[in-house]
Amino acid sequence: MLKTFIDGIVKNNPVLVLAIGLCPTLAVSTSAFNALGMGAAVIFVLTFSNLIVSSFRKVIPDNLRIPIFIIVISTFVTIVDYVMKAYLPGLSKNLGVFVPLIVVNCIILGRAEGFAYKNSVGKAVLDGLGSGIGFTLAIFIMGTIREILGQGTWMSIPGGFEGFKVLGQGFLNYPVLFMILPPGGFLVIAFLMGGIRYFEARRSA
Numbered sequence: 104m105l106k107t108f109i110d111g112i113v114k115n116n117p118v119l120v121l122a123i124g125l126c127p128t129l130a131v132s133t134s135a136f137n138a139l140g141m142g143a144a145v146i147f148v149l150t151f152s153n154l155i156v157s158s159f160r161k162v163i164p165d166n167l168r169i170p171i172f173i174i175v176i177s178t179f180v181t182i183v184d185y186v187m188k189a190y191l192p193g194l195s196k197n198l199g200v201f202v203p204l205i206v207v208n209c210i211i212l213g214r215a216e217g218f219a220y221k222n223s224v225g226k227a228v229l230d231g232l233g234s235g236i237g238f239t240l241a242i243f244i245m246g247t248i249r250e251i252l253g254q255g256t257w258m259s260i261p262g263g264f265e266g267f268k269v270l271g272q273g274f275l276n277y278p279v280l281f282m283i284l285p286p287g288g289f290l291v292i293a294f295l296m297g298g299i300r301y302f303e304a305r306r307s308a
Contacts, residue, residue: 111234111237117234117238139239150232176212245288255275
């Protein structure tokens with residue numbers, strides 16, 4: 104069962120290996136804090152939706168499984184959305200429509216259909232945790248790179264902490280704004296994917 108958890112983080116990483124869920128990844132990874140917020144939301148929704156789908160997999164009609172999956176997922180997405188709006192309004196505003204869109208995120212639906220619906224509760228929960236943590240690590244690394252190069256800070260919080268000034272005041276005055284634009288996101292994810300392929304090739308050689 105531990106292999107199921109580890110595979111979700113490394114071997115079957117949703118973003119850097121399977122290349123799914125890229126839309127929210129590119130949109131919210133402009134800062135490390137936003138990335139952590141989205142990652143936490145995905146971990147919660149993915150883990151609990153896998154738990155419910157796996158628990159009721161034997162009584163869910165095969166021809167109705169997708170609508171039922173969406174209902175289950177949307178329930179947990181609504182919980183996350185309301186909690187963020189109540190306790191983290193700045194983060195909720197920054198993430199915007201991408202929190203409600205978790206309902207149709209390929210990662211969530213893919214794991215519900217491809218794994219939770221076919222496996223035991225324990226394996227489904229570990230798969231949800233592993234895939235969620237894998238997504239969070241990928242998006243957090245992207246957010247860190249893009250924020251440091253694009254804004255000169257790290258872990259800035261909307262309406263609060265201004266972030267650590269990693270590269271000094273000189274860089275703050277002339278950041279690489281390209282990195283917080285969509286092309287910068289594609290560039291970062293391409294380098295990360297390339298790095299993973301390179302190390303895999305070296306390890307298997």
